[in-house]
Amino acid sequence: MDNLKAIVIGAGMGGLGSAIALKQAGYEVEIYDRVSELRPVGAGISLWSNGVKVLNRLGLGKEIAQIGGQMDVMQYCRHTGELISNIDLAPLVAEVGQRPYPVARADLQAMLMSVYPGEIKLGHTFIGLEQDDHSVTALFENGHTATGDVLVAADGVRSIARKYVLGEAVDPRYGGYVNWNGLVPMSDDLAPKNMWAIYVGEFKRASLMPVAGDRFYFFFDMPMSKESAATGGDIRDDLSRFFAGWADPVQTLIQRLDPKKTNRVLIHDVEPLNGLVRDRVALLGDAAHATCPDLGQGGCQALEDGFVLAHYLMTTNISVVDALKRYETERKERTSAIVTKARSRAEQIHGKDPIATQQWYDQLQHEKPSDVTDAIAKIILRGPMK
Template sequence: MTLNVLVIGAGMGGLTAALALQQAGHQVEVIDRVAELRPVGAAISVWSNGVKVLKALGLGDAVEQASGRMNDMAYLTKDGQPLTHFSLQPLYDQVGQRACPIARAALQQLLLDAVGPDNVTLGLACTDYRCDDSGVEATFDDGSTRRADLIVIADGTHSRLRERALGHAVERRYCGYVNWNVRVAATPDLAPLDRWVQYVGDHQRVSMMPMSGEGASPEFYCFFDVPLPAGTPNDPASYRDELARHFAGWAPPVQRLIERIDPAAMARVEIHDIEPLETLIGERAAILGDAAHGMAPDLGQGGCQAMEDAWVLARALDDADSDISAALQAYDRARVQRVGSIVTRARQRADTTHGADPAKTRAWYAELAEEDGTRIMGGMSKTILGGPLA
């Protein structure tokens, strides 16, 4: 049975859900409050479980071509001394797919083109919805309404529709650190062009990840993490000086990176997450993406889990022959525990990396010095192989 589906939010999760539902034969309209789609953040590390979803939706070749070749991984101390370096090929062999770090703008455009711009309405905010026996009626800030059989809530970590679906408020929790992220031209004096390099020390981190696709000028997806109190000043004109102060004395590649950033193109984000939710559904409503499981980015799984949500929701509707209630229950069973555990693990990793318990962070640095990649890739493979397309 063909359903009319209203997707609120045109981010990675909303567009992936729209595409999966379209391909399952449903009529889908995507609506977002922003007047222009501007990706939040410079890039996204789409790990193998996310790439598998994109491949199943027919975007695999395009994503592979637009993404970086991340062949190995290294950790270094803040002064540039090696801690560990290993090939990621054993991980890729085990899970059957390489990771695809990609510019957020590039991935968002691929998804938008696949969904069809005519199926996406921008500059319209959904303020509420109500359910009745025949479907859902959504209300928008211009006074208009739209009816559908199902509403998909994919409007991000600040979602108010999530609270409407669940019947209670959901508070965001500050994870204790600020992240600056940006794209820079990739050059060997910063890091090898096919290696994900991370410098760690003083509970801070600097990361450079290859993200350019075939035929493009090579770029790194770079970020800087610093534990800071919530509400510290956010002034783009001061970003370079602020980072130079936080990372004074760090290795020469870090200093060169700070010199080369474009503050106007940089995002500065106070990292928050939400407590794992007990359910991801309401009456005729599915919650997905950051609205369902806003998490710290320390496992690189936020976008990937949104893609998994989209795939699982579409398959649940298939399996239930579009019985919305049964499909939503199946979606909930498949996703609640998985995303809840990843939110928790991402929080634990964020705490360890950023010094919530300084003794644990020191112990982690010591572990890295003894690491041959087995433990790190083991954790990655566990996450990847727990997905719906393992």
């Protein structure tokens, strides 16, 4: 498929990752995004080893290691502070062959933008597309059009392209909880600098993960009806109320965070889709499989998508349509399983069935650390990067 031209809609992690992979394959790429200024959604993200391996394959191993946090240990504590389990991640790294890296989203986006060799065309709101036997054309609100051989729709959880690909609208589903997230300076009164600290209880979570720059990425989870979640109050007041009586590091975190730089997000996912492609159009990332963040696989799956898409476009030469069908076959099974498992995990953590959540708390206390790392490894190793 010489001289292939790809139109990429969306300059998030999936769009940039796929654009870099396609550029490295020798294809012409144009990226469009509706925003006038690129700002990452959310403060941080956990990149498990499968996502890091894709970045390594793209030649970004050194760069991701520089912006990633050194996470050596996972530790679960009760919300009142008592230790539940301490999990050394070295066996996981040994099994899968790569460290995981929690990263600040702004650092990750800046890294991807710095290595993408082309222009990112901002201020272009994607409104639809047309295709024939030979090409596909993206239509934008400002009247601009862009024509290529393949269109990569990485346009997010509320994707415009998804309705076109499926022939029907599939709206995001509320995941049942609200998430607050941000960044704070590292300090020993919060957590050790090489630890992912997780406090659980009352169907809630508070968490700290190390990222580069001597910072922790933090998040809080609070189960809430969609009606109650629709409006939020003062962030510090809300968190102080929702997490009253929690352990001292959690109280310290609430007082130390910057409310103006803390994000409040209603968690949504998209149910597994019947298809991911339509002829020359491929859904990618959240447009294809937005997932609850409870497995830490959302960004990793977007990176896997881009790698697999470029792989089939580069290695099969029947047609673009054939390559995209191969992409769909490989990615649909993988991502549907992740979406389903992450939704189940979210419900288990956040008390949809209070008895099941209590059983999970009990399980945390009694399961072997190897059970935890083996479960994570299984998810990682089912991807395209062994």
